[in-house]
Amino acid sequence: MNLRNQSCQHPLGISRRIAVQAGAVGLLGLGTNHLNALRAAPTPDGKQASGRARTCIYIFLSGGLAQQDSFDLKPLAPDTVRGEFNPIDTATPGIQICEHLPLLAQRSHLWALCRSLTHGWNEHSQGHHIMLTGRSDMPRGFSGSKPQASDYPSIAAIAGDATRPRNNLPPAVALPEKLVHNSGRVIPGQFAGQMGAQRDPWFIEASPFQTKSYGAFPEYDFDHQDRERTDTRVFQAPNLSLSHGVTQAALNKRVSLLSELELQRRFLDSHAHVEDFDRYRQGVISLLSDPSIKHAFDVTHADDRTQERYGRNSFGWSCLMARRLVEAGVNLVQVNLGNDETWDTHGNAFPHLKNNLFPPTDRAVSALLDDLHESGLLDDTLIVMAGEFGRTPKISHLAQHYSLPGRDHWGAVQTVFFAGGGVTGGNVIGASDAHGGYPVEAPQTPENLAATIYESLGIPRTAAWYDAVNRPNHIYHGEPITELI
Secondary structure, three states: OOHHOOOOOOOOOOHHHHHHHHHHHHOOOOOOOOOOOOOOOOOOOOOOOOOOOOOEEEEEEOOOHHHHHHOOOOOOOHHHHHOOOOEOOOOOOOEEEEEEOOHHOHHHHHHHEEEOOHHHHHOHHHHHHHHHOOOOOOOOOOOOOOOOOOOOOHHHHHHHOOOOOOOOOOEEEEEOOOOOOOOOEEEOOOOOHHOOHHOOOOOOOOOOOOOOOEOOOOEEOOOOOOOOOOOOOOOOOOOOOOOOOHHHHHHHHHHHHHHOHHHHHHOOOOOHHHHHHHHHHHHHHHHHHOOOHHHHOOOHHHOOHHHHHHOHHHHHHHHHHHHHHHOOOOOEEEEEEOOOOOOOOOOHHHHHHHHHHHHHHHHHHHHHHHHHHOOOOOEEEEEEEEEOOOOOOOOOOOOOOOOOOOOOOOOOOOOEEEEEEOOOOOOEEEEEOOOOOOOEEOOOOOHHHHHHHHHOOOOOOOEEEEEOOOEEEEEEOOOOOOOHH
């Protein structure tokens, strides 16, 4: 029996019910306030991998970044299109980006742009589902109001299922929070969907959601409509310490006691693999004892120089955590820079981009590039930065909601940022028209973006994931963007 294809089973071949009944977590006394689906790191049969181990950091800008105001400015377009920002030269002749991204401009030799990614949806929920799953069509019965088991699996979920774990952390992680609408509605597309909830990516919820507060708190928090609000959010890394009163000696005794539960475990579930449970238990213990894993999470206590380079805010801490997790051996890290709609600049767009969104993003992503480059990890770490769509060419003003103008949703084209993983720096793929409204050269699809990520992770193009009744489902639905390499 292939346990990983059973919907009731934990991805390691044992149900969470069995883990609880066997007393593993309780006996170990874990103080894991954010670890809702703790998983160890065996190498299960059936995992797909090829070539050397590679990693990916997928930076997701929920809300939708305006291409005309960031990486595809149109200075010759009419006033109603070009916006308030001026282009500046980058370190690469012929490539210009927004004047409010000066640190990234200095590092253009490390990154490339695709200015022609396109899909057909202008709604947030559909756009999230498309760009987080790499599928342009909507699954049957799709609901924008909630995640469903019929949703396509996210890129992170597929990466977690199709790549080999290399440590005691799961192979795919999303941080610092789930994407949640300010009404409390959870956004579809970020979970495992058809693969089953047991194969959801591991969410590190370090950034608690708060209604109507956006941005890189506490330094750059803001509200789109400038409403009166109090932002009391605190960025809290996962707590991997032992529970109060549990000493290392007590932990050792509890580990010994676990071995006495062998017979009980066999009775609890006759088809649970003993080896899988042992690996799960060992992974729990290792999370408590591995200094490198604790270091990866403890970003708010980084040294002053590191904090200054990344920024003492949720964007900086998230990118720093992503870098450390990659160094610790996680294969894919999805970094949500801002909760749902943080980049949804319908109004007050130019002051909020200039003062609240571009500065922490410019700083954090630049520091991430520098550290990976200097450590030699950038060649094997693909960085992708995108939102669920772009913004309209024409500037609009919803005066009843916003004091100043902005841009609306626009799926027809957006610019996607790539770096590392063999990407040729100082490179631009594709082009949009004179108003930044439609692709006119080398259009790319979300399927191609996903395929680029999968190939960078070493997932074979013939790979498949298997559902609860053991039916294969293709992973690739497009072709990697070869012009990037």
